[in-house]
Amino acid sequence: MIHDACGYTNVENNTNSSEGNEEPNIHATKFYKLLKDAQTELYPGCTKVSKLSFIVKLLHLNCLNHWSNKSMDELLIFFKEVLPDGSFVTTFFYEAKKVLCDLGLGYTKIDACQNDCILYWRDYANAQLCPKCGRSRWKSQEHKGKKVAHKVLQHFPIKPRLQRLYMAKETSKKMRWHKEENIDDGVMRHPSNSIEWKSFNERHPTFSDKIKKCPIRFSKRRIPTLWKYEYQS
Numbered sequence: 716m717i718h719d720a721c722g723y724t725n726v727e728n729n730t731n732s733s734e735g736n737e738e739p740n741i742h743a744t745k746f747y748k749l750l751k752d753a754q755t756e757l758y759p760g761c762t763k764v765s766k767l768s769f770i771v772k773l774l775h776l777n778c779l780n781h782w783s784n785k786s787m788d789e790l791l792i793f794f795k796e797v798l799p800d801g802s803f804v805t806t807f808f809y810e811a812k813k814v815l816c817d818l819g820l821g822y823t824k825i826d827a828c829q830n831d832c833i834l835y836w837r838d839y840a841n842a843q844l845c846p847k848c849g850r851s852r853w854k855s856q857e858h859k860g861k862k863v864a865h866k867v868l869q870h871f872p873i874k875p876r877l878q879r880l881y882m883a884k885e886t887s888k889k890m891r892w893h894k895e896e897n898i899d900d901g902v903m904r905h906p907s908n909s910i911e912w913k914s915f916n917e918r919h920p921t922f923s924d925k926i927k928k929c930p931i932r933f934s935k936r937r938i939p940t941l942w943k944y945e946y947q948s
């Protein structure tokens with residue numbers, strides 16, 4: 716899993732290259748750390764879960780059940796108390812979430828107008844007031860000496876996610892399916908057999924000819940899973 720997620724399929728070659736006085740780059744460093752965590756027992760004598768698999772499972776449960784950050788912090792404190800000394804359970808949930816970034820599944824935060832007029836990025840990245848409605852970007856009260864935005868957009872960049880899909884052997888094959896294995900014999904088996912899809916390919920030949928450019932279809936239901944608003948407390 717780690718090899719696929721990080722795009723390294725030959726650890727020995729990478730290990731050898733790092734022996735030649737060459738410092739591993741930031742991606743390789745993250746990869747070796749994940750690999751080490753995947754091989755580290757959660758606590759001395761634990762054979763069922765590793766340090767990494769414990770965090771991944773915990774994040775999965777958190778996502779499925781919509782547990783709050785506060786409940787996760789308290790759960791981790793409880794795990795820390797009941798597990799034997801020397802365990803690698805993190806004390807705070809935000810530390811566990813950093814693993815998501817190393818796996819390429821993190822997200823970026825973009826401040827937004829309280830009335831949804833604009834996002835504070837590009838031309839408005841340094842604006843203090845909304846140019847359309849005039850509302851302040853910030854709350855009146857600061858948190859630990861830092862300004863707090865009224866509203867924050869959590870943006871899940873699609874590019875690194877697509878790159879991850881092409882890095883893994885199994886998913887890469889499926890990503891190339893539309894070009895390599897899609898059968899067009901007049902029978903409607905897949906949306907790509909539809910007239911609309913073919914029309915898109917005809918209008919954008921430079922896109923459709925590239926095997927690594929996969930068509931993406933968005934639906935209104937799916938869009939909220941790509942980004943969501945977060946109100947600062």
Ligand SMILES: [Zn+2]
Nearest residue numbers: 828832845848
């Ligand atoms: Zn506004």
